[in-house]
Amino acid sequence: MAVIEAIQTTYLEADVATVEFDISSSPGNTYEHLQLRMNAATDSTYASGVYRDFCKVFFNTSTATTNSDYAWHAMYGRASTASASKGASQHYIYIPHCAGTSRGVAYFGTTVVDILDYRNGSKNTTTSSLNGSLGPGTGSGELSVGFSSGLWDNVAAVTKVLLVPDLGSNWRRGSEFTLYGIQE
Amino acid sequence: MADPAYIVDGVLTDGEAWVGIAHASLSLPAAVCTFTSTNDGQTGDFSQYMDFVLVYYGRTDRVSTSDAMKVTVNNDTTNGNYSMQRLYGYGGAASANATTSHGYHFGELECPAANSPANVFAAGVIHCFDVNSGKYKSNVLTSASDGWNTGGNAADNGWVHLQENTWKSQAPITELDITPAYGTNLVAGSKFDLFGILPRMVA
Numbered sequence: 254m255a256v257i258e259a260i261q262t263t264y265l266e267a268d269v270a271t272v273e274f275d276i277s278s279s280p281g282n283t284y285e286h287l288q289l290r291m292n293a294a295t296d297s298t299y300a301s302g303v304y305r306d307f308c309k310v311f312f313n314t315s316t317a318t319t320n321s322d323y324a325w326h327a328m329y330g331r332a333s334t335a336s337a338s339k340g341a342s343q344h345y346i347y348i349p350h351c352a353g354t355s356r357g358v359a360y361f362g363t364t365v366v367d368i369l370d371y372r373n374g375s376k377n378t379t380t381s382s383l384n385g386s387l388g389p390g391t392g393s394g395e396l397s398v399g400f401s402s403g404l405w406d407n408v409a410a411v412t413k414v415l416l417v418p419d420l421g422s423n424w425r426r427g428s429e430f431t432l433y434g435i436q437e
Numbered sequence: 438m439a440d441p442a443y444i445v446d447g448v449l450t451d452g453e454a455w456v457g458i459a460h461a462s463l464s465l466p467a468a469v470c471t472f473t474s475t476n477d478g479q480t481g482d483f484s485q486y487m488d489f490v491l492v493y494y495g496r497t498d499r500v501s502t503s504d505a506m507k508v509t510v511n512n513d514t515t516n517g518n519y520s521m522q523r524l525y526g527y528g529g530a531a532s533a534n535a536t537t538s539h540g541y542h543f544g545e546l547e548c549p550a551a552n553s554p555a556n557v558f559a560a561g562v563i564h565c566f567d568v569n570s571g572k573y574k575s576n577v578l579t580s581a582s583d584g585w586n587t588g589g590n591a592a593d594n595g596w597v598h599l600q601e602n603t604w605k606s607q608a609p610i611t612e613l614d615i616t617p618a619y620g621t622n623l624v625a626g627s628k629f630d631l632f633g634i635l636p637r638m639v640a
Binding site: 257258261264290292328329330333334335359360361362363364384385387391396398399400427 | 636639
């Protein structure tokens with residue numbers, strides 16, 4: 254068996270509200286770790302002060318839930334400002350500034366999310382994410398790069414990964430999401 | 438006849454999702470490290486990959502404590518065709534800045550130079566996304582460089598970068614060139630590995 258295998262690619266041919274990976278069966282449930290790679294944009298309408306879009310990550314559900322068992326930390330650079338933020342008792346893991354918007358349709362954001370030891374049924378799930386998104390403008394709403402962590406405070410094995418845009422209603426056509434499995 | 442490696446117990450298995458396209462390990466100084474698509478349907482043909490990952494370990498011969506390597510796509514040397522945002526640690530501070538006309542093109546890879554201690558190299562990983570699409574091409578990279586604590590600015594001991602870069606072109610990536618930003622050559626011992634990352638299209 255290969256060390257790193259592609260489990261599934263979702264390449265959007267039309268706008269969709271959510272993207273889901275079901276890894277409850279083989280081959281999705283046969284790996285030690287997961288890596289999610291995204292090149293995505295949403296239909297968020299640009300307005301002054303609005304930033305490149307975020308991704309909300311939910312586990313083990315096909316619809317957005319309001320369980321307050323997630324947490325996240327992020328550090329990022331936006332134009333000339335370096336900063337950090339956090340969220341505890343959240344409804345989802347936030348991946349900030351990782352997606353394009355409707356301003357500059359050829360600009361898509363980049364994200365690499367590592368989801369470690371996801372099949373373990375006795376440990377909470379921790380993620381790390383490297384991400385960024387540049388738009389056509391020059392302000393802090395248009396340029397960003399960051400590194401973030403996420404926690405799902407639940408010991409269940411991860412069987413689904415649900416990705417929902419934050420500001421936008423839909424992931425835009427052309428967005429690409431691939432989930433990889435990493436063997437021990 | 439024995440089964441090939443991709444058939445195990447009669448079952449067709451998945452291949453590695455990360456394919457080693459090319460490896461450059463410099464035994465002599467070189468002005469440029471170039472990766473070019475072979476356009477032949479074989480491992481070196483860039484058109485079959487979703488993403489690239491470029492792993493580097495480098496240093497230049499600039500007569501200074503530090504330099505940078507830059508990454509140029511498809512021989513496009515127009516700075517205005519590249520944008521960059523970075524979050525970086527330099528000395529004891531965390532800072533950020535950005536530009537929509539990037540002189541280091543598709544990546545600013547800080548590295549030691551001729552006046553740095555011997556045998557110190559910079560390390561980093563560049564993730565390039567959807568390299569054959571009609572989108573503008575973007576990467577996110579980590580760059581780490583340290584160890585030049587002799588001479589120069591007291592804060593000039595090293596850099597760590599988190600960087601997002603965009604090449605504002607909808608053409609597929611067919612060539613990547615890594616060159617010194619100020620020095621003449623990449624020094625012997627520098628290494629560059631390019632991996633192609635395959636998708637899995639599921640009906």
